[in-house]
Amino acid sequence: MEFQNILSEKNQGILQITVNRPSKLNALNKATIHELHEAFWAAGGDEDVKVIILTGSGEKAFVAGADISEFSDYSSEEGKALAAQGQEKLFNYIANFPKPVIAAINGFALGGGLELALAAHFRIASENAKMGLPEVSLGVIPGYGGTQRLPQLVGKGRAMEMIMTAGMIDANQALQYNLVNHVTSQEELLEFAEKLAGKIMKNSLVAIKSAIKAVNANYEDGVNGFETEIEEFGRCFGTADFEEGTSAFLNKRKADFPGE
Known part of the structure; x- marks a missing residue:
């Protein structure tokens, strides 16, 4: 371009x-x-x-x-x-x-x-x-x-x-x-x-995407930021990044996030 x-x-x-x-x-x-x-x-x-x-x-x-x-x-x-x-x-x-x-x-x-x-x-x-x-x-x-x-x-x-x-x-x-x-x-x-x-x-960019959405929700009229946080928090549990991040933590190694 x-x-x-x-x-x-x-x-x-x-x-x-x-x-x-x-x-x-x-x-x-x-x-x-x-x-x-x-x-x-x-x-x-x-x-x-x-x-x-x-x-x-x-x-x-x-x-x-x-x-x-x-x-x-x-x-x-x-x-x-x-x-x-x-x-x-x-x-x-x-x-x-x-x-x-x-x-x-x-x-x-x-x-x-x-x-x-x-x-x-x-x-x-x-x-x-x-x-x-x-x-x-x-x-x-x-x-x-x-x-x-x-x-x-x-x-x-x-x-x-x-x-x-x-x-x-x-x-x-x-x-x-x-x-x-x-x-x-x-x-x-x-x-x-x-x-x-x-x-x-170095961190999960999938989780960061959710964090951006949740933080911004606090500044939007008519939007409950806490509800957005809850929704995005739950969404993270269904990601490959969450699986990798928790596995890495429990096994005391650095996470290699797939970005999914």
């Missing part, structure tokens, strides 16, 4: 997807959102892909926001459709993706870029990272899940402050806010992400 705006590279179970528009600080446009969806869709059906690392090209930006020139003249209805389509095609798609997604934030992650990182299952950042939701400075609000996912991670008050001031926070403040899990040097960012991916891949 050929892409114009992203790079996709697979190595030993890890798929690195890189937003590659360095001249635009990797800003998201419609074409990039479509290509990201296509890359994730393909990864979902690729048995060789176990974990995805999502990052941006160059040293300046993860994704420095949306490409404002594409929607500066939109009507209210067009704006509503833009948010709905983007959330369905990419941001919600990533948040509910059945394989682990790690956002490796290098440089600016602003607006839609931060929302892209928020959609990942967890985030790590380089020391030079800057994060924020500046939309209100343009007379609009975050439309790709930022008003929902940011409070879940940092709390309502901090999210309100970030959104209302349209300001940026640095990597260390993001770590204090629980917005990111780890901070590394820029040189070590991807290597650290790969190490985390390696730890993940």
